[in-house]
Structure formats: structure tokens, C-alpha cells
Amino acid sequence: MGTPQLTKNQSLVMGALAHSDGPLSAYTILDKLRDQGFRAPLQVYRALDKLLEYGLVHRLESLNAFVACTCPHEHEHDHGVTAFTICEGCGQVTEFHDEAIEQRLSALVRAQSFKTEKTTIEIRGHCKSCA
Template sequence: MTTPQLTKNQSLVFDVLEKAEGPLSAYTILDKLRDHGFRAPLQVYRALEKLLEYGVVHRLESINSFVACAHPGDDCHSHGIVAFAICESCGQVTEFHDHEVDHRLMAWVRGQKFKPAKTTIEIRGLCEACAA
């Protein structure tokens, strides 16, 4: 999928996520955009919905937050399953991909005749700096 031109709200939300050091909740994004006219959560959620669809933003299910995709430019859907390491101390998120993991999961899924739509892999713990 190619990413279409972002709308005004989508751009605002995406910019906030790109400039952020770590993941943000929808309500944190909302607060950061009050000056730009955002008043209601739905403005954020609607933009996020599209950004997720375009693959330029990821949702971290285990912490109800959102991050900009680590691959500037091209969309992330082509990299296979995305995995995240989330530091519970500093909030830093590292995105990675492992094709062997993908293969194993997809092999299991095939064996079950399960039809996967969206796969979540999230490792929560402490990053090197925080574990020291």
C-alpha cells in the first residue's frame, strides 16, 4: 500500500508522534494538539485509524499507546510482522522484525487453517540503560 497525502489532522497527529521520543497515548496527543484546535478524542482516534491503516504508525496494545513507524519513507506492512521491545522504565520503544519468527507463527497458523489479520508481538522489560 502506498501512503496517500495526509489530511490536516492526520499530519498534525503524525508530526506529534514523529517528534515524540517514545509512545504516546491518544489523550496525550490530544493535549499536545489543543493549541492547534483539537478539542475531542475522536479527532485523534480518527487520524490514528488512518495512520495505522497506512502503516506509518503502530499501536502498542500492551500499553494503549501509539508510535511512529521506525522506517521513515516506506510503509511497514512489507516488512512482515513487527515486534516491539518496550522499556517499562524509560518508555523507549525499539521496533524490529524477525523473519524466522514470522515463518514459525505463519506455519502454526497454516496448520490450524487460521486466517491471521493482525499480529502483535511486544516484549516489555528494561532496556540496557535502565537495567544497569
């Protein structure tokens, strides 16, 4: 079961995120898509829910915003934990993955007999250019 064909609304939201150079809030997406007929937040949130489910989009919890996934070739295999650096200066977000962290977290959590459903790792700071 891969990624199904996107609906019109899902494609529009995906396009807005893919063409943005940084994260977008749901309401910012709404504003960008008003010319395409969007009128209400739910149109955005419903599309985002599906895109998140398909793994095409990530939610940045510390920003209440969304970014397109930057691993376009890996949408099939669940590529485990995703981490982000988020620059407070320019807003740039960089996605990365690391096996070692994933395994270490997995071990710590297992020691609590805790069953992980979703892991959030977000690092706020300043990128090279904005230091």
C-alpha cells in the same frame, strides 16, 4: 496504492508522534494538539485510524498507546510482522522485524487452519540502560 497525502489533522497527529521520543496515548496527543485546535478525542482517533491503515503508525496493545513507525523507507511493501521491546524504566520502544519468527508463526498458525490478519508481538522489560 501508496500513502495518500495526509490531511491537516492526520499531519498534526503524525507530527506529534514523530517528534515524541516514546509512545503517546490518544489523550496525550489530544493535549499536545489543543493549541492547534483539537478539542475532542475523535479528532485524534480518526487520524490514528488512517495512519495505522497507511502503516505510518503502530499501536502498542499492552500500553494503549501509539508510536510512529521507524521504518520510513518501507511504507510501500508490507514489511510483515512487527515486534517491539518496551522498556518499563525509560519508556523506550524499539521496533524490529524478523523473518524467522514470521515464518515460524506462519507455519504454526497454518497448522490450525487459522488465517492471520494482524500479529502483535510486544516484549516488556528493561533496556540496557535501565537494567
